Amino acid sequence: MNFENLPRRVKRRASGYLFGLLKQATITFASPPMIEGYWPKIANAGTMTFGNRCIFSSARMRHLISAGKNAVLEIGHHAFLNDGVNICATQSITIGNFVKIADMVSIFDSDFHPVAPDQPVRQKPVIIGDNVWIGANSIILAGVRIGNHAVIAANSVVNTDVPAKSVVAGTPARLVKTFDAPDGWVRGG
Secondary structure: OHHHHHHHHHHHHHHHHHHHHHOOEEEEEEEOOEEEEEEEEEEHHHHEOOOOEEEEEEEOOOOOEEOOOOOOEOOOOOOOEEOOEEOOOOOOOOOOOEEEEEEOEEEEEEEEOOOOOOOOOOOEEEEEEEOOEEEOOOOOOOEEEEOOEEEEEOOOOOOEEOOOOOOEOOOOEEEEEOOOOOOOOOOOO
């Protein structure tokens, strides 16, 4: 459902929700997002930027989007987030333009707790390029860079960088194949 096409009563409530978010100087929407289903749950102690025409589709499960103190979360233009996407920035997460994120994907820039007593908590920025497709139930971990046009197969755990114009799959995700695509190409659907 497009924000502009909402009934007047619902539109007022939606406008109030957006106004409440926009009053916080740390959240910026380039244009009103398109909401299909539940409104995303947003927790912000950092800075969030959403590009033009971001689409949040959540007929079954709400999105959880958070940025910790001094963290930066940037989501590009025409990004699509499907049911139950969980994005948590403790330092920095950048998601490019025309990125498609499928159901139940999690993106974290922190391990949140140490693995062993002699290893500190790992916090490293996550950078996702333009026109990336992240398959359902995938997890993107701290420090990962995903190149433009890449495809992450469903149920993958990505813990290392993904080259542009490639397909990765598995746990941990491994390179399956590469493909050719013009730089200006945008994935349909």
